Amino acid sequence: MFSNYLIGLREGLEASLVVCILIAxxxxxxxxxxxxxxxxxxGIAVAIAMGFxxxxxxxxxxxxxxAQEALGGSLSIVAVGLVTWMVFWMRRTARHLKSxxxxxxxxxxxxxxxxxxxxxxxxxxxxGLETALFVWASVHAASDGTPRPLVGVALGLATAVxxxxxxxxxxxxxxxxxxxxxxxxxxxxxxxxxxxYGFHDLQEAGIVPGLTNLAFDISDTIAPDSWYGTxxxxxxxxxxxxxxxxxxxWLLYLIPTLALFLSPVGFASGKGKVNAPDDQGSQPSQxxxx
Numbered sequence: 609m610f611s612n613y614l615i616g617l618r619e620g621l622e623a624s625l626v627v628c629i630l631i632a633x634x635x636x637x638x639x640x641x642x643x644x645x646x647x648x649x650x651g652i653a654v655a656i657a658m659g660f661x662x663x664x665x666x667x668x669x670x671x672x673x674x675a676q677e678a679l680g681g682s683l684s685i686v687a688v689g690l691v692t693w694m695v696f697w698m699r700r701t702a703r704h705l706k707s708x709x710x711x712x713x714x715x716x717x718x719x720x721x722x723x724x725x726x727x728x729x730x731x732x733x734x735x736g737l738e739t740a741l742f743v744w745a746s747v748h749a750a751s752d753g754t755p756r757p758l759v760g761v762a763l764g765l766a767t768a769v770x771x772x773x774x775x776x777x778x779x780x781x782x783x784x785x786x787x788x789x790x791x792x793x794x795x796x797x798x799x800x801x802x803x804x805y806g807f808h809d810l811q812e813a814g815i816v817p818g819l820t821n822l823a824f825d826i827s828d829t830i831a832p833d834s835w836y837g838t839x840x841x842x843x844x845x846x847x848x849x850x851x852x853x854x855x856x857x858w859l860l861y862l863i864p865t866l867a868l869f870l871s872p873v874g875f876a877s878g879k880g881k882v883n884a885p886d887d888q889g890s891q892p893s894q895x896x897x898x
Contacts, residue, residue, distance in 0.1 A: 611798045611845070612757045615746055616764020618791045619739035622698060624772025626731050629709045632776060645721045649728025657736030664744045677813035680748050684806025687745035688799045690738050692865060695792035699785075699869070746798065749805035749845050789870075796869055800862040801845025804854040811851060818853045825849040 627650060634642050664683070668676050709731060716723035747757040811819040827848045830837050840846035847854070 611801070612743070612746055612760030613764040613767075614791065614794055614798060615739075615743055616761040616766075617768050618764075618788075618795055619735060619742070620765040620768025621771055622694075623732050623735040623739070624768050625775070626709065626735065628772050628776045629706050630713060630728060630731065633710055633713055639717065642717060642724050645724035646728040649725040649730075650732050652725070653729045653731075653733035653736050656733060657740045660737055661740040661744055664740070674813045677809040678815055680745070681806045681809030681813060681815070683741065684745040684749065684802050684809065687738075687742040688803040688806070688861070691742045691795060691799050694738055695788075695795055696869065698788050699792055742799075742802075745802050745806070746845075749802050793866060793870060796866050797862065798845070800858050800865075803861050804850065804858040805845055805847070807857050808847075808851065808854050811853065816853060818851050821852050823850050823852045823855040 630646055631643065634640065634646065668679055671679060712727050712731070713724075716727040743761050747761065807816055808819075810816040825848065830840065830846075830848045832841065832848060837846075837848065850858075
């Protein structure tokens, strides 16, 4: 449940920050008339992301077992690729996100209502689709027959919306550079588990060999149905009897990716305190009071 909460929090907060920046800029520049198209674009993006998640969930139920495993494994690998790109991109460009969005918004204001809707849709839609795919893959990997994974995601998204609102009102400040570094690192660990489980799905589908070639089996020590086994499964997607390929994939992804992500090389621009929605030092409340 914690891993799914983390996904909802991290992904949701990125989308919340984008919304905060767009809304605060329009309020600060006296363009409240442009708020309606922005909210329309955001609403369309959210609806499409939710629809995409529903298609993944209910569409896959109509497939055969092997087809479900093949689809789940393939989408898990795609989701890990997208979330890996996302955490590196956010750490590298967090300080410049505000100016980039402001530039797009200025151009959209000059073009009219349709451009404003498109700008908001594209800014939030990418985050929404990535979130829907990774949440589906993570819930699929951590599913234990209970609604806890989905509850974790919902709580994470709710927390992200609350934090976004507090940022906008100027009631909360946080070092976003450190926040995205630590949550990004934890998300890489979660992604490693999703990737390993994705390959296990491909093994069950018969696409990847080695399903019966176990790296180890400690089910007697860490029972999958025990509270600590459930905890490890929910947090790290831990499996007490992984295959050799699962362990190999987990190590080959986690060690170099985490080392590169936590390395200070190439991330000098990410240092320092970043506030939202104004990430260059001004108070968020100034935007909301303009």
